[in-house]
Amino acid sequence: MLSSVFLSATNHLLSQSGWARQRLQPHAGRTARLALAPLGEIDFCIAADGQFAEWAGEGEPEVTLRFALAELPQLLANGLGSAMRHVRIEGNAEFAEALGFVFRHLRWDAEEDLSRLFGDIAAHRIVGSGRKVLDEGKRSMERAGGSLAEYLTEEASVLTPRAFLVPFTQQLIALRDDLARLEKRVTKLERKH
Structure with a gap:
């Protein structure tokens, strides 16, 4: 169910974007997996026309895109481009770059x-x-x-208001530095005795 919804929606967007299909056509036959934690995984491959097709092959895909569904509100609010910053892409670098570029710039x-x-x-x-x-x-x-x-x-x-954080941070840094100097002095004194 999830796989067919993803493939249909993505292929609809790809059908509106000739540039995206052209970018994916050189990768025809390559395989990918979209891992949507915690829902599951969607395996797909690139068809000869640059669209996505279902893939149920053996072995590992060439590229894996990992996306936590906790990031879904950001996807809905800011679009696919901003959500892609939170996607971890692993695998074949050239194919991963092409998929990442298409997903970042694909618009409905x-x-x-x-x-x-x-x-x-x-x-x-x-x-x-x-x-x-x-x-x-x-x-x-x-x-x-x-x-x-x-x-x-x-x-x-x-x-805490931001106006209080800056002086507090500066005091904390000064205290850390003073403590480091004190530790060095104690270490020198211990060596002498």
């Missing part, structure tokens, strides 16, 4: 899909409205986060 053209259902003008307006809603949602979350941080530092005194 929602307007293209919606235009088939509602027409070009309506699709353009729907996507524009969706972007405005998402942008406003992000701004609201940033404001709420700032307000929460202010409350926790100023009123509830649960967190």
